[in-house]
Amino acid sequence: MTEASPGVRERPLSPHLGVWRWHVTMLGSILHRACLMGLYAGALVLAGWAVALASGDQAYGAYVGLLGSLPGKLVLLGLTFALFFTVASNARHLMWDTGRGFAPRTADMITIAGIVFALVATAVVWVIAGQTGGLS
Amino acid sequence: MTGAPAGFRTPLSRARGLGAAKHGVGHFIADRVSGLALIPLSIWAAYAGLKLAAGGYVLAVEWLARPLNAVLLSLFVVAGFTHLRLAMQVVIEDYVEGFVSKSSLLILNYLVCVLGAALGVFAILKVALPGVL
Numbered sequence: 682m683t684e685a686s687p688g689v690r691e692r693p694l695s696p697h698l699g700v701w702r703w704h705v706t707m708l709g710s711i712l713h714r715a716c717l718m719g720l721y722a723g724a725l726v727l728a729g730w731a732v733a734l735a736s737g738d739q740a741y742g743a744y745v746g747l748l749g750s751l752p753g754k755l756v757l758l759g760l761t762f763a764l765f766f767t768v769a770s771n772a773r774h775l776m777w778d779t780g781r782g783f784a785p786r787t788a789d790m791i792t793i794a795g796i797v798f799a800l801v802a803t804a805v806v807w808v809i810a811g812q813t814g815g816l817s
Numbered sequence: 818m819t820g821a822p823a824g825f826r827t828p829l830s831r832a833r834g835l836g837a838a839k840h841g842v843g844h845f846i847a848d849r850v851s852g853l854a855l856i857p858l859s860i861w862a863a864y865a866g867l868k869l870a871a872g873g874y875v876l877a878v879e880w881l882a883r884p885l886n887a888v889l890l891s892l893f894v895v896a897g898f899t900h901l902r903l904a905m906q907v908v909i910e911d912y913v914e915g916f917v918s919k920s921s922l923l924i925l926n927y928l929v930c931v932l933g934a935a936l937g938v939f940a941i942l943k944v945a946l947p948g949v950l
Binding site: 767771775 | 849852853855856859860862863866867870871873874877878881890893894897898900901904905908929930933934936937939940941943944
């Protein structure tokens with residue numbers, strides 16, 4: 682009965698997704714969260730790698746063989762991107778924490794820069810891996 | 818319960834005492850500090866991954882026997898699981914409804930991350946310290 686005190690107006694609702702325009706900081710935020718979820722699995726893959734190495738030659742060979750298969754390589758490719766994008770996102774958020782970089786144009790630019798950095802760094806790492814025999 | 822029956826309480830009165838758990842600042846700082854540590858560690862890890870991918874078992878064992886590599890990889894594992902536990906916690910809190918399922922997933926998340934970090938660090942030490950462990 683005293684749920685809403687008299688005199689309190691209806692509060693405005695946040696805009697519904699259907700009338701919300703896509704912008705790049707939104708993509709950056711969603712991508713950041715998606716990458717972290719991917720890296721959650723990636724961290725377990727890394728722990729598994731260490732356990733396989735500690736278990737000896739055969740276990741290590743089997744584990745690395747799994748990672749080197751086509752599905753394994755695709756997972757590692759995705760994890761490489763997720764790792765680099767998370768690095769960029771963490772740097773971006775540290776900058777935002779200082780109160781800088783919130784002007785829409787700046788925020789858009791550093792988010793795009795993060796995506797580009799992650800794409801380029803991933804490409805560089807995989808090209809180097811191909812040249813040093815890491816993909817064979 | 819003390820005070821007036823629920824129906825007679827104002828929204829403000831109900832909010833008091835049911836508000837924030839006061840854990841937000843600790844979570845935020847742990848998230849940012851682990852995130853900061855992970856910037857150089859991740860770049861080092863990518864470099865390490867390239868080296869390890871080019872060799873086999875023997876190279877990996879020799880690589881991990883070096884103190885710097887063993888320590889940095891351990892830190893990468895610990896900082897990574899710390900950061901990811903916090904990230905997963907927020908996702909669970911955002912998307913999972915219901916006290917029991919939410920609490921269960923939060924506990925599971927915590928235990929998985931502690932287990933992953935413990936397994937990773939112990940395995941690293943076992944390779945780095947042959948004959949000791």
